[in-house]
Amino acid sequence: MEIQEIHQKLEKQCASDYRINEIILFAYPFRRVRINATVNKSPEKSIQQIYSVLLKTILEGYTKEDDLIKFLGLHKEDFILRELYFLRERGFADLTSGNWIVTDQGKDFIKDNSILKILEEEEFEFLFDTVSNEIVLKEFRLNSQKDIENKLSSEFDFEHKSPEILNDKNEQLSDIYKRQNNGKAYLVDYDKSKILFDKKECNDYYLIEYIPRKGKENELEPFIEVRNFDKEITLEKRITKVLSKKYPAILYQFSNSERTALAEIEEDDYEVLDEFQTSVTPQTNISTTETLSVWETQAKFEEALKTVTNKILIESPWIKKATLNYIQSIENALGKGIAVIILYGIESNDEHHFGTIEKLRSLERKYSKSFHLIHLPTHFQNKNNYQMTGTHRKLVIKDDEYYIQGSFNFLSFNKKEGQKIANEESILINNKVIDKWKTVIKEYELDDKILDGKQKYGG
Template sequence: MHRKNRKFSRTKGKTKSPTIKTSKKTSLSNERKLFDKYKKDLGEDYLLNDIIELAYPKIQTTIDVLVSSKPSDVLKDLHIFLLDIIHTGLNKKSILCSFLGIEDDDFIIDELYLLIKEGLVDLDDENDYRLTTKGELFLENQKFIPETSNEEFVFYVDGLTKEITTEQVSKTFCQNKLTNLVNVNHEFIQENWFNINSIFSKVNKEEKEIIELSNYKRSIVRKPNVVYEKIYALIYYPKEEAGKKIQIKAYNKSLKLLKKTTNSLNEQFSKNPLLFDFSEEGQILNEFKDIIEKSRELNQSKDRLTGNYKDISTFEHKELISDALITATSKVYIESPWIRRATSNYIKAMEVFLNKENTKLYIAYGIDSSFRNKPHEETFEKIKKLQNRFPDKLKIYHLPTHFSSKFNDRSGTHRKILIKDNEFYIKGSFNWLSYAGEKGRNYAVEEGTQFFDNVEIFWSKIFKEYQLEF
């Protein structure tokens, strides 16, 4: 993995270029802001290892379109006026010209021809004008005839996500260029026609819309041009590497999170681990590298709990927690942000476990102390009844309350953990005590990883980190 590359002039004995100095200072400032603000954005399980400045591809595209737009108020009033006077009986060209005091080649007569073309006015056998039914309805509803014109529409296509925008690109000369994956051609334009038209209308405050490509074969006026925009990729490594993937988050030069770009970069990185290998493009910026390295040394986990593991799918969790409670012989730990009705599925299994000799069940819960996140009342009563029966064997920790007396900077938990004896522990996204995990219903993908080694170390790690008592 290579960090951001940027070339700087470092000639001995010479004054540095003000431009280079300013560019360097701004770049480092942005990176430091990103690092300080988001270094723990993915929690304690991840470490922000790299911040890379990228040249992100955007395809500047210009198409030639036929546009329909609202006419000026003067033109609209003129059309209504002409229809009105024909309707009142001024239905000959000579009479109209005399009444209006114009020549028969005046532009107003041209507009009369437009009314005929639009089917609002017709000519009878004696060349007298008369309103058609469409014209009468048009006059009654005070409508207008749209104007049409040929225009050029310029937009940008995201080179990875295919997203279309009209926002100006902040161009960069950074050499860390991501590969453009999108081909903007006639087929692309047609496939995205509805979206392009919608964006065009929004840009023009809904007063214009595209009728069609003016000339299909020449609709792309100029060959699409790939330009590059500056973005930052923040790359997080899992402290415990087994079973976890590297995560990437993307920000623009204003330090705004780019959600679609983030998703796309993670997808591309999973296919190509060398996506950010820019080693041949320039030298590493050592000053920022030092910041990253020092942070890594301070935050690196001393005990890397790796070893044998396997991935757990969404619907395997329910069986695993039930089995753990029924078959465990000494201790079980369950941590989850919420206690909901789904916990009722495990009350009987908890009772079976607590009835065994020398067993202990630890339940840690609570994302915060707010009322809306309190436990499901009826379900929590069942747990409390078990605690009353087994006061020395069932320990319940409301972590927001527990943390308030132990730490200054913790408000609750979003972890999802299950530990069975010294046999295994599971970490992931499955909400053990609030999600039923039943098949045949709409569900969120909540996967996890089951570890079989270093389980005793993990017990100690959790209880030491939370200052809990065995």
């Protein structure tokens, strides 16, 4: 079904005060797991009836084996003796001085056949939700397009067939097995050290974002739904609940669009510009400041990454897909031994594209000595600095040559010239750059050794 068709269908069901803002097809990660399980089952109804007849016949006075066999029209070679001893093992009958008797438990069984349970070994297959860390009933066939662009990242991952998958999962597994068997069988035990099958798989869903209509923004909150990839686009309640707890951050893993909250130019951005325009002391015949437009800022940032020779610092509240445009330049710089420092994150609005974060973390592992990816809310907590919760500042310092500061989001702006944008402006300053390095290092309590040797200020 096309996105437009889905929009039309769901728009009709939408509450009058809301409208659909975005529809995103995405793949949700699971692991399909199979284990050996010991289960407690009710026997088939036919065998239950046979047990009931045997016990009722004994109660009627046919207590000798020969009498029972003769009355029932059977032979000694038939299964009757085996079943009588089975009932004895289960406590429903007993043999005393050659006579069979029915126990109280056997009398209860005659009234209610379902009380008899039999332990069996069988294979039990289920799904492990790698986002919510839950065991899920395998009641649908997993189906995902291989080339789907938006794939949700797993938050809980383990080695293949690792017993850790089942840690603290006894209650969940028991509930799922009971549901799978409509309450007629129960999970008794399983060996988590011998997982039979374990495979990473995905299932496709639609993520629907609803936002208040114009005039209702201050009264109502936006929300999301997850819909199944079926003809009726039915609501997937469980995953809706899981992802709603992560909204709106979850949306930024998929969406390229600039959200309103992130695109607005806030007043403090202009205050920053005013502060730097008035605080820099011009030197004779030297231009120390330069005002840059949106596109000039973007171009200058790209140029800085490509021409940096020593060290570069990038401070930006949000890391989005836009950062992917600069990954290669960052790696090229790191390959030359250039120090790259990225400061990001703001506690009140800590929303990032986690796929991009992972790519940066991969670079950090590869170039551990020169690449420093610092999530500021976590950094401040580790420093026991509870006054600072992150950054809203947008700053780039290139070598000891210049720094750029203003309202431009260096790592989340993902527009191209010609598209509609909110106006942005930055200031390029080439005066007192070494002092700026020192201020940032001190302000954020960064390890002074973060820049070694020639990378030191003035190096």
